[in-house]
Every structure is written in structure tokens, then in C-alpha cells.
Amino acid sequence: MPGYPVLPEGLAYGGDYNPEQWPEEVWREDVRLMREAGVTLVTVGVFNWGLIEPREGEYDFSRLDRILDLLHSAGVYADLATPTSSPPTWFRRRYPGSRLVDREGHVLGGGSRHSFCPSSPDYAAASERVVAALAARYAAHPAVAMWHVHNEYGWANAHCYCATSTEAFRAWLRERYGDVGALNAAWGTTFWGLTYGSFDEVEPPVAAPVGLLTGLQLDFMRFSVDAHIACFRRERDTIRRFSDLPVTTNFMIPNCKPMDYWRWAAEVDVVANDHYLDSARADPHIELAMAADLTRSVAGGRPWMLMEHSTGAVNWQPRNLAKRPGEMRRNTLAHVARGSDSAMFFQWRASRYGAEKFHSAMVPHAGTDSRIWRDVVALGADLRALAEVRGARVTAEVAVVWDWESYWALEFEWRPSADLRFRERIEAYYEALWREHVTVDFVHSSADLSPYRLVVAPSSYLLAEAAAKNLHLYVEAGGHLLVSYFSGIVDENDTIHPGPYPGALRDVLGVAVEEFHPLREHETVMLRSPGSPEVSQPAATGRIWSERVRLAGAEAVREFADGPDAGHPAVTRHDLGAGSAWYVSTALDGESGLRDLVAEVLDHAGVSRPRGLPDTLELVRRGDHLFLINHADAPVTVDGVTGAGVLDGAAYDGSATVPAGGVVVVRT
Numbered sequence: 001m002p003g004y005p006v007l008p009e010g011l012a013y014g015g016d017y018n019p020e021q022w023p024e025e026v027w028r029e030d031v032r033l034m035r036e037a038g039v040t041l042v043t044v045g046v047f048n049w050g051l052i053e054p055r056e057g058e059y060d061f062s063r064l065d066r067i068l069d070l071l072h073s074a075g076v077y078a079d080l081a082t083p084t085s086s087p088p089t090w091f092r093r094r095y096p097g098s099r100l101v102d103r104e105g106h107v108l109g110g111g112s113r114h115s116f117c118p119s120s121p122d123y124a125a126a127s128e129r130v131v132a133a134l135a136a137r138y139a140a141h142p143a144v145a146m147w148h149v150h151n152e153y154g155w156a157n158a159h160c161y162c163a164t165s166t167e168a169f170r171a172w173l174r175e176r177y178g179d180v181g182a183l184n185a186a187w188g189t190t191f192w193g194l195t196y197g198s199f200d201e202v203e204p205p206v207a208a209p210v211g212l213l214t215g216l217q218l219d220f221m222r223f224s225v226d227a228h229i230a231c232f233r234r235e236r237d238t239i240r241r242f243s244d245l246p247v248t249t250n251f252m253i254p255n256c257k258p259m260d261y262w263r264w265a266a267e268v269d270v271v272a273n274d275h276y277l278d279s280a281r282a283d284p285h286i287e288l289a290m291a292a293d294l295t296r297s298v299a300g301g302r303p304w305m306l307m308e309h310s311t312g313a314v315n316w317q318p319r320n321l322a323k324r325p326g327e328m329r330r331n332t333l334a335h336v337a338r339g340s341d342s343a344m345f346f347q348w349r350a351s352r353y354g355a356e357k358f359h360s361a362m363v364p365h366a367g368t369d370s371r372i373w374r375d376v377v378a379l380g381a382d383l384r385a386l387a388e389v390r391g392a393r394v395t396a397e398v399a400v401v402w403d404w405e406s407y408w409a410l411e412f413e414w415r416p417s418a419d420l421r422f423r424e425r426i427e428a429y430y431e432a433l434w435r436e437h438v439t440v441d442f443v444h445s446s447a448d449l450s451p452y453r454l455v456v457a458p459s460s461y462l463l464a465e466a467a468a469k470n471l472h473l474y475v476e477a478g479g480h481l482l483v484s485y486f487s488g489i490v491d492e493n494d495t496i497h498p499g500p501y502p503g504a505l506r507d508v509l510g511v512a513v514e515e516f517h518p519l520r521e522h523e524t525v526m527l528r529s530p531g532s533p534e535v536s537q538p539a540a541t542g543r544i545w546s547e548r549v550r551l552a553g554a555e556a557v558r559e560f561a562d563g564p565d566a567g568h569p570a571v572t573r574h575d576l577g578a579g580s581a582w583y584v585s586t587a588l589d590g591e592s593g594l595r596d597l598v599a600e601v602l603d604h605a606g607v608s609r610p611r612g613l614p615d616t617l618e619l620v621r622r623g624d625h626l627f628l629i630n631h632a633d634a635p636v637t638v639d640g641v642t643g644a645g646v647l648d649g650a651a652y653d654g655s656a657t658v659p660a661g662g663v664v665v666v667r668t
């Protein structure tokens with residue numbers, strides 16, 4: 001099987017290149033500038049279907065021929081994209097049955113990309129034809145280094161509710177359940193008497209008067225992932241008939257909730273990801289780090305590709321903030337620190353027209369006499385210096401459980417509190433670990449957990465029996481487990497595990513929960529050490545959740561000092577076998593108790609980490625290289641650092657000072 005790396009040497013640097021938006025004299029300037037910046041790889045042809053097949057069955061590759069030849073003459077490789085995320089305007093008119101239908105039954109319009117039904121046989125046939133024509137023509141082109149199938153599967157058309165999708169969903173259910181009795185049992189359809197007499201009675205979860213069967217919703221999410229994966233496989237296998245080069249597609253981890261990327265990972269030769277900063281966040285680089293760690297984990301620890309990020313503002317957030325000086329460099333190098341072997345942007349040259357003309361680019365509208373361009377050239381030099389990290393791995397002692405099915409199920413309607421959000425708790429725990437300078441992997445709850453000293457499960461509402469057993473065995477064998485509330489509640493069908501909550505985790509945690517006591521919006525509860533009458537200096541403050549925990553083998557580490565569960569356990573620890581299992585029954589946050597608790601658990605689990613550093617310093621080890629990324633406005637000195645500075649050529653002997661907003665990478 002073809003694999004990684006895709007380029008003969010170094011880290012790939014470049015971006016989406018859309019020269020079809022420009023006259024040819026601009027192309028010549030483009031390649032000159034690419035060389036100036038040290039660009040080595042560009043993604044071409046992503047939205048070219050209507051250009052290379054202007055009429056059905058009639059191909060015109062003349063422009064793409066010239067572009068690929070030009071790139072080759074400049075020594076720039078192409079990540080050649082199949083154009084199937086944006087079907088041509090003729091396709092929609094010719095095949096009206098392929099149109100996307102939303103859950104309210106609207107047939108969505110054209111004049112945009114992603115406007116097609118993933119289960120459409122007409123789309124399947126037409127996309128396979130254009131991919132075959134493209135692959136046949138360019139498989140042997142010397143500029144082509146890899147294939148980029150489609151663009152961001154499931155971004156805008158994750159779910160289609162048309163008649164074709166309905167039939168495909170029924171076929172998928174028949175395959176999964178065999179007979180309709182098994183489906184009825186899995187979905188619990190005696191509830192409201194919604195029992196199905198045959199698969200043909202099943203409708204997708206379209207807009208309904210009140211709450212829908214959650215089993216139906218879960219299976220429709222699963223079916224839709226399969227529908228998109230089938231589209232990918234069709235294209236990948238078509239390319240394979242002509243070419244052995246690596247094939248990928250760009251994921252959107254973790255910002256495309258409907259796609260289960262654990263399932264996707266096995267399909268691609270190299271995992272590629274698109275990531276954009278969320279300008280509304282106070283510290284968006286922490287979410288970036290989480291995305292990069294999750295991407296590396298989806299890639300099974302192997303190097304991955306950052307396929308898109310931005311030099312500055314995007315165009316699709318409510319307020320599109322420009323990156324501050326040094327921020328792009330810190331962002332890019334944080335992705336590299338966390339395992340990316342590439343730094344690619346959307347896009348090379350800012351568009352003058354269309355929906356994305358206010359999106360930043362490597363060549364902005366301001367041209368080359370601009371901060372962005374100077375930073376792009378400087379980043380090229382950084383990446384050349386970092387060529388030696390290519391292929392190196394990141395290792396982690398701590399893992400965080402992430403399960404897309406739990407994400408979906410938790411956020412269906414009618415949960416005990418609207419404040420129960422999957423990412424809310426994961427991000428709280430991730431941030432606490434990030435600020436403790438602990439690098440984490442993400443894992444599915446059924447994964448091999450033996451490499452980790454500590455496994456954190458902040459949001460594992462849905463947990464299959466076998467996965468719960470996996471966690472139990474992990475603890476017995478000496479692992480340490482930290483679980484947050486409303487975890488282990490339901491199985492893979494969204495059916496509550498029998499007995500008191502948290503059914504699937506009761507034994508390992510040594511607790512039983514008698515009743516949930518969700519808090520009002522903005523209400524808080526105080527925690528104290530068990531038995532301590534003092535609340536003037538609370539050990540912690542909780543939000544969102546409180547519940548009546550009964551000890552069943554565990555001991556209380558903190559208790560509620562007030563609120564509905566005053567005097568009852570709030571945080572517990574269960575020593576089990578050679579390990580321990582901790583349980584937190586309220587929403588603790590950074591300085592209001594979570595940092596302290598996480599530090600206590602890390603110590604208990606024997607997780608090594610540097611001490612005494614500011615919590616604005618990002619510290620990651622990748623192979624022999626230590627990345628120090630300073631997100632603060634003041635320099636920081638890190639002791640115990642000896643080695644060669646890769647970006648600055650400095651020799652560090654015992655300590656390194658990272659300038660304000662700067663990055664130091666040391667070969668140790």
C-alpha cells in the first residue's frame with residue numbers, strides 16, 4: 001500500500017492553489033513567489049469539475065495540463081484533487097434526483113458546492129467517470145505527488161433526507177439488523193407504540209412534532225457516515241486502477257460533528273486535516289492543540305498532514321479576527337510539534353470574487369508588501385530548518401476518551417440538562433492538562449489503553465458494555481482512570497444500562513448515583529474536603545451538575561458543601577486492583593478546582609511533567625525535538641534544556657529563553 005511520506009524530503013509547505021481564478025500571467029508570478037517562499041506542495045483542481053468536464057462526457061484538460069507542467073517546471077509538487085465536492089451546474093439540471101434535501105424537506109439549491117445527495121446513483125456514476133478520466137490522464141505526471149479526494153466530506157451535506165437516501169437507509173438497516181424485530185428491540189420501539197412492521201415503514205429522522213426515537217437518530221448518523229465513506233472508497237479505488245500514489249481526503253477534526261473519524265481513519269493512506277482558529281475563544285491555540293492531538297490519534301500516532309489552516313482571518317465566522325503578529329507561526333509550529341509533517345493553507349492567493357474573497361491567503365490582496373507575505377516567507381525558512389522532524393512520533397502518558405457516537409447521542413434533545421455538551425467537558429479537562437504541560441493522545445473507549453498511565457473520560461455518556469469492561473480491566477491492571485459525570489449512562493442503542501447510574505462504570509468507580517440534580521443556569525455549588533465544616537475557602541466550585549452519589553467501594557475526596565447534595569460526595573476515588581478510578585460529579589473549571597484536581601490525579605498516576613512553568617507556555621516533545629511555544633507577552637526561561645536550537649541556531653546549555661510570542665525548537 002502506498003503511504004507516507006508523500007514528498008522525497010522535508011515537510012510539505014504550501015496550500016490550495018486555484019489558478020483558474022486568474023489569468024495566466026499571474027500563474028507565472030505565482031510560481032516565482034512559491035519558490036521565494038519555499039513552497040513544495042500545492043493542492044490543485046479541488047473545484048474543477050465544471051471546468052474539466054464542461055459538458056457531460058466532454059473533457060477539457062488543457063488548463064490543468066498547463067498548470068501541472070508549470071508547477072513541475074518550478075519544482076513544486078501537486079496534491080491533485082478530484083473535483084467531486086462541487087458538481088457542475090449541468091449535473092444538477094440533468095439529474096434532479098441527485099439534489100440534496102434537508103430535514104425540513106427543502107430541496108437545497110445550486111450556485112454553491114456540496115449540493116448533492118451522497119447516496120445518489122447518478123452522482124456515483126458521474127463522479128466515478130470524472131475521477132477515472134482525471135486519474136488516467138495524470139497518474140504518470142511528474143508533478144503529481146499524491147491524490148486529494150473530494151473536499152471535506154460531510155461538511156455541508158452530511159445528511160440527506162431525499163427519497164433515494166431513505167431507500168439507502170432502509171437497505172442499510174436491513175443489512176445491520178436482518179429482521180425488523182431486531183431493529184425494534186434495539187430502538188426500544190414499544191415506547192409510544194412506535195413498533196415498525198417492516199423496514200419500509202422506517203423514515204429518516206426528518207423534522208417531527210416532538211422528540212424522535214434516539215435509536216433511529218443514532219443509526220441515521222451511522223448510516224450517513226457510511227454513505228460518505230462509500231463515496232470516498234469509490235473514488236479512491238478508481239484512482240488505484242491508475243496510480244499507486246498516496247490517496248487522502250481532508251478531514252475537519254474536530255469540527256465536523258457528523259463524521260466519525262475513527263471510522264474514516266482506516267480508509268486513507270495518510271490522515272489529512274483542516275483546522276481553523278475560532279476567533280471567539282480567549283485562547284484559541286488550546287483548541288488548536290486539541291485538534292492536532294486528536295488528528296494524530298486518529299492517524300494512529302503516525303505523522304499526518306495539516307492540509308488547510310489560515311494565514312489570518314477566515315470569512316465565515318461572525319467576527320473574523322486577523323492573526324496577531326507571530327500567531328500564524330505559533331499555530332503552524334504547534335501543528336508540526338503535535339505530529340504534522342506538512343503546513344498547508346487555504347489558500348495560496350486570495351480570491352477576488354466568489355464567496356471567499358475576504359478569506360486570508362498566503363498572497364493576500366495587499367500583495368507581497370505585507371506582513372502576511374513576509375511571515376509566509378519566514379515560515380518557509382522555519383519549515384526547511386525543521387525538515388529533520390519529519391516522521392518523528394509524539395508519545396503521551398495520558399489519554400482522553402473521545403467517541404463521536406457519544407458526542408451525537410449526548411446532544412440529542414431531552415437530556416437532563418441543556419448544559420450537558422460533549423465538547424464542553426472534554427475541552428475543560430484538555431485545557432487543564434495543556435496548562436499542566438501534559439501532552440495527551442485521544443482514544444476510543446475500546447482501544448488498547450495499556451500505553452497510558454492515566455485515561456480521562458470527561459464525556460462518555462454512551463459507553464458499550466465491552467468498552468466499559470476495557471476500562472475496568474485497564475484499572476485493575478494498574479491504570480488510573482478519571483471520569484466526569486453523566487458517563488457510562490447508556491449503551492450503543494442509547495438504552496440506559498440497568499441499575500443505578502452510572503451503570504456501565506458503577507463497579508470500576510465504586511459509586512452508585514441515586515438521582516441527578518442538575519443546577520440552574522449560572523448556579524454554582526461549593527466543594528470542601530470531606531468532613532470539613534469550613535466553606536469559607538472552598539476546595540472547588542462546581543457548575544451545571546450535582547447528583548446524589550453513594551459510596552460503594554470508593555472513598556470521598558471532596559464533598560458538596562452546599563446545593564442539593566450538601567454533605568454528600570462530589571469527587572471520589574476507588575482503589576481497584578493495581579490502579580485507581582476517580583469520579584467527579586460536577587463541572588469543575590480551571591482555577592475553580594479542576595487544575596488542582598487534575599494535578600492531584602496526575603501525581604497519583606505518576607505522570608511526569610515539568611514544574612514551575614507559566615501555563616501559557618506550550619511544551620511538546622516530538623521525537624528528539626522539544627518544541628517550546630510561548631503564547632504570552634513576556635519571555636520565559638525554561639530550565640533543564642540542553643541541545644541545539646533548530647530555528648535560531650543557538651546552543652542551549654541548561655536553559656532556554658523563549659521570547660514573548662516566540663517559538664524555540666531544541667534538538668536534545
Ligand code: GLA
Binds near residue numbers: 315
Ligand atoms: C474549508 C474548505 C476550503 C475553504 C476553507 C475556508 O476548509 O476546504 O475550500 O472553503 O474552508 O476557510
